[in-house]
């Protein structure tokens with residue numbers, strides 16, 4: 602296989618189920634930061650944000666760029682926001698290094714925007730604000746129109762077309778049957794790997810769907826995939 606598409610949440614990251622509901626919420630921070638930068642009240646800042654794009658579907662870093670507001674504080678906010686909420690497991694780091702050593706191309710296929718993906722990967726030392734040496738490209742929630750990411754029915758078809766990928770040489774890494782494995786296979790992608798770090802069995806296969814407990818088990822049990 603040449604191309605590895607990967608989901609982010611629950612696939613490259615592991616999410617903690619701790620209660621983190623306190624503290625400033627991201628949209629409040631965004632409004633406050635725009636208000637401070639543009640020296641206007643928070644209500645006015647929110648109006649300007651919404652005039653720059655729909656915050657539900659537009660990457661907020663792009664909105665800041667359109668408003669001429671520096672993005673550094675939003676990056677730092679998100680790093681602190683996600684730090685108690687998720688981690689990058691060791692087998693993710695090993696897997697991405699392994700794929701890079703073998704010159705495989707890894708692209709994200711996620712509803713996360715490129716920047717939010719970078720924030721999350723940066724928590725494991727895998728990225729910074731400029732990019733990630735382990736990731737060749739990013740297909741995020743706002744990559745195609747409509748900006749629905751994985752919730753768009755033709756998301757994987759669009760990725761294959763945009764990347765010029767041969768579906769027979771493409772694998773999807775994910776953690777959800779409904780949003781990762783099934784739509785990828787429906788688009789003609791050769792196989793899907795579903796990771797569940799809580800499952801008891803290391804590895805089992807169900808046709809084109811490969812279930813693993815971690816990426817070590819994938820490499821050990823299916824070396825021909827690489």
Ligand SMILES: [Mg+2]
Pocket residue numbers: 608609610611612775776777
């Ligand atoms: Mg996921």
